Amino acid sequence: MKSKLTNNEIKFIMSFGKMPLANKFLSKNDFDKEKFYNMDVGFDEKVSLFQLLNTPEPEDMFDENYAFFSSTANYMQKHFFDYSEFLKKNYLNRGSKNKIIEIGCNDGIMLQNFKNENLQHLGVEPSKNVYLEAKKKNLDLVNEFFSKAFCENLKEFIGKTNIVYAANVICHIPNLYDLFSGIDLLLEKKGVFVFEEPYLGDVLRLTSYDQIYDEHVYLFSLTSIKNICKIFDLELINALEQPTHGGSMRYVVGRKGVHEINKNVKKLLHQENILKMDNFETYKIFKINCEKSRERLLKVIYDLKNDKKKISGYAATSKSTTILNYCNIDSKLIDQIYDTTPIKFGKFSPGKHIPIRDYKHFLEDKPDVSLLFGWNHKNEIFSKEKNYIKNGGKWISHIENLL
DSSP, X not given: OBOTTTOOBOXXXXXXXXXXXXXXXXOGGGGGGOOEEEEEEEEETTTTEEEESOOOOHHHHSSTTOOOOGGGOHHHHHHHHHHHHHHHHHHSOTTSOEEEEEESOTTSTTGGGGTTSSEEEEEEOOOHHHHHHHHTTTOOEEOSOOOHHHXXXXXXXXXXXXXXXXXXXXXXXXOHHHHHHXXXXXXXXXXXXXXXXXXXXXXXXXXXXXXXXXXXOEEBOHHHHHHHHHHTTEEEEEEEEEOGGGSEEEEEEEETTTSOOOHHHHHHHHHHHHXXXXXXXXXXXHHHHHHXXXXXXXXXXXXXXXXXXXXXXXXXXXXXXXXXXXXXXXXXXXXXXXXXXXXXXXXXXXXXXXXXXXXXXXXXHOOSEEEESOGGGHHHHHHHTHHHHXXXXXXXXXXXXXX
C-alpha cells in the first residue's frame, strides 16, 4: 500500500484482526448492522509515520451518535483550561484583534475558555450531537469536517488567523496532505498550528496498543511531525510532553524561519533517535510485545474465572474496543462494563456486545475484579472508587506494572 502523503510504500507491521468502530456503542437492534474493518498497521519510512492501513469512512465514525464527550472527565476540564492559557500567554498578539480556530472542538470544553477574550473564535466539529452540546455554551461553531476546501471558503470569510489548534484530533484525519494544505492557507505569517496527540514513544514504552483504533489513523512522533512539516515549508518549533491519554505530546508548528525553535525539540528528537523510532525493526519488537501483552492478560482473566471470580470492566472507552476484540474477551469473561457517560448506559460494547452500566451501580454490584480500560484516568477513578479496594475489590490492566 502506498502513502497518500509521500507516495512511499508503507511497510506492514501487524494485524489486530477484525475490528468494529471503536465508539459505536450499540443497542441490541443494531447488532446485525455493525460495521467491521481489518485493523492493520504499518510504517512509512520516508517520514517515520506509524499508521493504520485501512480506515472506515469518517462519516461512519463521526456522526450524530458519536459517543465521546470530553467534559465527562474532570481532569480533562483542568487540562484544557491550562492548554488555553498556554495559547493565550505564548501566541496571541497583544493589543490587536486575534482569530483562533479549533479543529474538532467536541462539546466546547476548551473553546469556551476563549469566548470572553478580545478575539474571534470558531470551532469546527463534524459530529452533530457533540456540536449541538457545544452550541449550548453560546460558541461560534460550524458542523463540518476540516479540509482544504473548507479552509478555502473560510479564508474568504474571515481571512488569515493567528492560531489553529486541536486536541487529540489531528490523528483522526486520514488525509494529512489535505489537512496541512488547509493549515497553510489559514495561518498568517507569524501564526502557529498547535495540536496534542497520543505520543508514539509512550505507546512503544508501555505497549499501550489500545491507543490504536479506527479514529487514530496515525500515531505521531516528533520525527514524523518534523518530516511532514518539511513538505509544507513549515517547521516544528516546540514540543511539550503531556500526561493526558496515557502519554501525549503537544506540538507547535510555524512557518519556516519565522520562529525561534525551542530547545525541547532537539532534546526530544535526540531521545527518539536513541529509541530508534525511525527504524522499522523497532516496530517488529512492538508486534512481539503486543502479542505477549495479550497472552499475559488472558492468562490472568482465565485464572480468575477458574477461581469463580466475578470480573467487570471499568470505563467503556474507545481503547476498550481494541482490547476486547484483539484479546477476544466477551461477556462470558466480563459480565459488564461501568461508565460515566449517560449516552452509553444500557448499550453494548462494539464487537463483543458486553452490557454497559451506569458507574453508580459499581459498588452495589460488587465485582471481585475490574479490568481498568480507562487506565489513563487511573488517579481520578481510584479516588472516586476508593471504597472498592477497601471492600476487597481488585483492579487489573493489560499494561504491565501499571497498578
